[in-house]
Amino acid sequence: MPFYKVKPVIVEAVQFTGDTAKVTEAFGELLAPFPVRIDYASPKHPVLIIESPSGEQRIERGHWVVKWDNGALTDCHESLFLNAYEPVMAIN
Secondary structure (H helix, E strand, C coil): CCCCCCCCCCCEEEECCCCCHHHHHHHHHHHCCCCEEEECCCCCCCEEEEEECCEEEEEECCCEEEECCCCCEEEECHHHHHHHCCCCCCCC
């Protein structure tokens, strides 16, 4: 069986904590053209919804919004994020 290693890549990321403030502060320019809202259908489990041309992204509270080097934003489960990433110093 072949083995694989994750390529070392630095990403920008912010954790969704139940409101849009941190996410829009971090990625406001990228999100500007897309509707962003929170689904409170289950008040104890709000879901951040980003509507983009590639479809609706649903990000649960506690998950991380990750910006890849190509500008794409994706959802990452908290346990996966904490196992795969570690903080780095700010990059210019």
